[in-house]
Amino acid sequence: MALDKNRYVGFTLSGGYRIERFVGSGAFAYVYYATAPNGQGCAVKIQYNLVADARIRFSREIKVLRELPPNDYLVKYYADGITPEGYPYLIMEFVDGMTLKEALKRRRVWPIRECCDLILQLCDAFGGLHQLGVVHRDVKPDNIMITRSHQVKLMDLGLIKDAQGLCKLLESEDIMEGKDFADNLDKGVLAGTPEYMAPEQFSDPSLQDESQSKTDTWTDVYSLGLIFYEMLVGKKLFVFSPPPNAPQSEFAKALLQFLNMRTSQRDEDIAVPPNIPYQLWTVIARALHADPTLRQHNASEFADDLRRYLTTGEGVTEQDSDKTSAIDISDISGFLKDLPNVGNAGPIPVGAAANNKQDVYAGNPNMASTPHNSVPGVAGLPNIPGTPGYIEPIDDDSDNNAILWIILIILLCGVIAGLIALIYIF
Numbered sequence: 001m002a003l004d005k006n007r008y009v010g011f012t013l014s015g016g017y018r019i020e021r022f023v024g025s026g027a028f029a030y031v032y033y034a035t036a037p038n039g040q041g042c043a044v045k046i047q048y049n050l051v052a053d054a055r056i057r058f059s060r061e062i063k064v065l066r067e068l069p070p071n072d073y074l075v076k077y078y079a080d081g082i083t084p085e086g087y088p089y090l091i092m093e094f095v096d097g098m099t100l101k102e103a104l105k106r107r108r109v110w111p112i113r114e115c116c117d118l119i120l121q122l123c124d125a126f127g128g129l130h131q132l133g134v135v136h137r138d139v140k141p142d143n144i145m146i147t148r149s150h151q152v153k154l155m156d157l158g159l160i161k162d163a164q165g166l167c168k169l170l171e172s173e174d175i176m177e178g179k180d181f182a183d184n185l186d187k188g189v190l191a192g193t194p195e196y197m198a199p200e201q202f203s204d205p206s207l208q209d210e211s212q213s214k215t216d217t218w219t220d221v222y223s224l225g226l227i228f229y230e231m232l233v234g235k236k237l238f239v240f241s242p243p244p245n246a247p248q249s250e251f252a253k254a255l256l257q258f259l260n261m262r263t264s265q266r267d268e269d270i271a272v273p274p275n276i277p278y279q280l281w282t283v284i285a286r287a288l289h290a291d292p293t294l295r296q297h298n299a300s301e302f303a304d305d306l307r308r309y310l311t312t313g314e315g316v317t318e319q320d321s322d323k324t325s326a327i328d329i330s331d332i333s334g335f336l337k338d339l340p341n342v343g344n345a346g347p348i349p350v351g352a353a354a355n356n357k358q359d360v361y362a363g364n365p366n367m368a369s370t371p372h373n374s375v376p377g378v379a380g381l382p383n384i385p386g387t388p389g390y391i392e393p394i395d396d397d398s399d400n401n402a403i404l405w406i407i408l409i410i411l412l413c414g415v416i417a418g419l420i421a422l423i424y425i426f
Contacts, residue, residue, distance in 0.1 A: 003087060009032070013044065013091070017044065019034045028048070028057070045091075061158050062090050064157055112232065115232055116310055120303055126298070127299070135161045135219050164217075186213075198218075198219045198222035199263060238258075278315065
């Protein structure tokens, strides 16, 4: 029997948390406003869907939220438990404000500086998650709260993935209790919100070998890039528009068409929006690479690129694979697993949506008469002197060097022959 959403209104949970009113619901849980014993407002999430996979995912969310260090930009954990009827619950910070989705309805295009500040806060929200090798996988405006003081709060860790296996390791060593991360729940499961998913989230569910999965911390970076784009441009880069009230078969058909569109287009199909400064666009374009190895590896690297732009005006000119990096040891394990496949399978092509329901931006008008020899790896970057992304041609002296070596060898042979002749004479 389904749980009535008002069943626990007026009920006091363990610890003295009294549920005051129903707030909303998701696919697996109801959310309520409650008061703590000290009178402070808080949010209570009660899971009503008790199927095995849903219970494990909810346990993962509780465990990670409980174990992470304090973070001003991530919703705070207070307590958890189980109701007398057996429904798990999570008590957390109540955020007084609105979702970014609601804010985008009120103002479609945001000032650049305000966008940058919000994205930087979001990057900081991922600090603990990405250090633990955990991917959120459902980064979207609906899961981002903005308080009345304009502070960001990241919410809803219901689809997190232990991408680098660290949580599973901690459980096996009894550092974390339970075995919630022991099993793979993602085989054949398309997890996320289609319009904000990275390409690998579409392709990974079909893999037979989980070790080949590309979903990692860079997956959240892609979603952040999509949100950044939407705030600056005033529209989504990819639009998924299934028929309203469509039956499951029609929805599945629309989703398949969207999936094919997302996985058949290329990086260079994403044109530079005319209202975004070119150097800033290079930062966003790096986050939107179809090949995840070419993106910023985590939210911290994304923040570094953005802060450099804000302080120096410089964008991203190239992805230098041998640049010096300082990466937490917990991040490395996930990145290494993809190395054998680099250059073999090739990037998953993806780009801007091109259908009759979405406009495709034209290129930068200031560059219309300029020949565009694109810099490899960065969509739309012209390889011309004086522009960001220009790579100075390197003279190839290999032929000249070969000639010099031949001359030196001939001279040396002559000297040796002369010495032999002198020895023979005397």
